[in-house]
Amino acid sequence: MSLALSLVPLLAAGQLGVVTLDINQASEISIGADDCGTSKTGTWTVAFTGYACSSLSLWVTQGDCGDAIATGDLKIADIAQSAINANRSQSSTVSIAIDKLPAFAAAAADGGAVCGSAGVEVDHKFCAAVSVYTDLTCFTKSTVRATTPVTIHYDTKAPGAPSVSAEALDSAAAVTVSYDSDTESLDVQARIQGEEEFVTLGQLASPNTNKTIDGLENGVTYEVQAIAYDSVGNASEASAIATVTPRKSSGFWESCVAAGCNNGGCSTTPAALGLATLAAMLLLRRRVRR
Amino acid sequence: MMSMMLAALALAQSPTTFPSTETRSESPRSMLTEVRLGSYYPWVDRPLDCTPGSCPYQSILGGAMLLVELEVERELFQAFGTASLGASLGYAEKYGHASTTDGSTGEATGLRILPMKAIASYRWDWLAHKHGIPLVPYLKFGFQVVHWWVMKGNQTESVGTAAGAGWSYGLVGAGGLSFMLDPLDPRLARDFDTGMGVNHTYLFAEFNIAEVNNFGAKKLNSAGVAQPATLDLSSRYAMFGIAFEY
Structure with a gap:
């Protein structure tokens, strides 16, 4: 008991494990009507020094992630506790069906917009959470959440006319x-x-x-x-x-030519002469009298 | 210029005057690099057939360019003064608005120049090195080649087959006065020499005379009228800058 109490301060979230998420290796994705009917592949990664005391829960929500899936959220997967503890540093993928995102499920139930409807702009979060403890007794659990939930930005709302x-x-x-x-x-x-x-x-x-x-x-x-x-x-x-209506204009050169300017025939002679002189200066290696 | 001379005299008479090279052990010096800025108004309109107020440079571009130059010199003679040969590269541009029959438009047009010089110079630094008077008068003379081109919008402007780009060359000369900064902080100057090899640092002002018009060469137009063969980039102008001798 005294041992367990002495371990309590160590049970702060983040010290016993980390869960990270991404979709297509990004922390934010933007999708539109063309993505309806498709799925996105999310990747979860765990790295634990402690042990899982629950399954690893993965879900999509419209609000903040919280510590667990809530009513109306889209459940993506539950990775069994035993599977996590069998390999406490592992990574895998899950599939997220765009059609079933919470915003569309609620809207469809109300007879409202479904995936693909125009003028919709809504953010979802791809979330994960798992309870952990220093050993399998799971005497005092703490919750490890995904370090950075992935934002799924669904947008069929056109920008304003320029x-x-x-x-x-x-x-x-x-x-x-x-x-x-x-x-x-x-x-x-x-x-x-x-x-x-x-x-x-x-x-x-x-x-x-x-x-x-x-x-x-x-x-x-x-x-x-x-x-x-x-x-x-x-x-x-x-x-x-x-x-x-484009119109003819005179730049400096045209005005100059009208007044009698010429370009010297674009002779390269003076240029070559000048550059050769400069090169000769740089190559000069005569010793300086001190 | 007067304040520069007064400051120099005061420094020369003060007990903390700059130590001569006889008492100061300094590293060998063989090069000098200058960076200078000046207001440059090319005399493009001078040889043209136009009336004042309607000449192209004055009416379209209107004012002086900010000319920036970098010059590097190799010191060849260091006895009673220092004689050098050097080269410089500069850049300047001036923009205005293209015009139509009913006035100017918002379309930009401008002249860009890239002056290159081969220079011989003589600096009378004997007083500074032997007597601690930190003023160094100098003269320069050289040959200048300028590549120039005219922009309209984001392109080089052309009129028929005549591209608005070319070369002008001629002779240049300058006279100036450098103020050696070392006496203001001799210890820092010594450290600059020890650490970086820079023997002396100068601020300078100079007056330039440039006759850059292909030595007045003319070209006959289709009507048989003699016209300047290239842009006349001659001018008289002052430049100011900083120099490092090392």
């Missing part, structure tokens, strides 16, 4: 896009005014906001729009259309 402005350049347009924080990338599209189809002329990745579209024809009016995508690939509504 807004676009376009500035006319010479045979080009400078497009500036603003978008909400959910956006990860954008397609910048353009069409000649009056035509039907937009053509994607470039992509932007967050946090960039500027894109130059080259190869346009001066004097022709183009309509420009952008479509935002989040990390799952949900597409926003197209932005409002901005119009731009």
Whole structure:
């Protein structure tokens, strides 16, 4: 008894074992409608100095993990106590069916959204817990939880529509896009005014906001729009259309040529002469008179 | 410049003047490296057929460039002063806005230059080394080659077959005054020499004369009119910097 009491301070969680989880070697995954009907493979790993006093419970919940599976959570697996104690450092995998995540089970029961419904954005946690003790008497148990539960971010909610402005350049347009924080990338599209189809002329990745579209024809009016995508690939509504008409402009060189500038024929002679002189300086090894 | 000279005289007369090389054991010195900055306004418009206010550099780019240069010199003669040969590499750019018939646009256009010099220099450091007066006047003379190119948007601008890039070369000269920092903290200066091999550190100011226009070479245009063969990158400008002699 006195021995058991003296061991009580050692029973703090984390000192007798560690449980880690991942899905595809990540601590957070994002999934969308395309993942409905599929499963994700979760990996659990235990490393114990003590002994398991219960099965290793694995589940998915919408809230905080807690110490045990709760009503409404999705049970993934129970790894038997004997199996854990037989090998106290081991790893294995489990399958998590996306269709059966708690948010969809509750919604389906209410006749609400199911997996694949648009406009849903919900986080789940992949959790694990097991009771441990220093020996198999399991005299005083403590609970070891997964060090970092894995977040399963289900998102079929499209990002907000971006807004676009376009500035006319010479045979080009400078497009500036603003978008909400959910956006990860954008397609910048353009069409000649009056035509039907937009053509994607470039992509932007967050946090960039500027894109130059080259190869346009001066004097022709183009309509420009952008479509935002989040990390799952949900597409926003197209932005409002901005119009731009590229126009001829003169840079410094054109103005200079008009006033009589020349480029010397781009002769390489002076360059070669200069570089040879510089090289000669560097190679100079004449001793310095002291 | 005047305050620099007064400070030098005060240091020369104070009891803690910089010890001469006869009493200070220093490491051999054979090289000098300078880093300098200056405001450089190239005279691109000088030879052009334009009226003031409408000339391309003035009207589009408008102002001086910040020129940054790194120079390395090899000291060849160290008796009554120090004579050296060296080379330098610099960079400067100036941007403005492209223009249309109804005014300027938001499209950027700019001139970038990469000056390279081969330099011969003479520094009259005899007073500093023999008498502890930490002022070193100097003269430089050399040949300069400048690679330049003109940007419009994110590309080199071209007009027909004439690319907005080329070379200009010519002669350069400079005169300046260096202030030796060592007397301000002789112990630190000795440690800098012992630890890093840097004998002396200077702050300097110099005035540059550059005639970089392919020696005034001309080229006939299609109408038979003589035009400058390349950009005239001549100028008169001051530079300031720090030098390490080692």
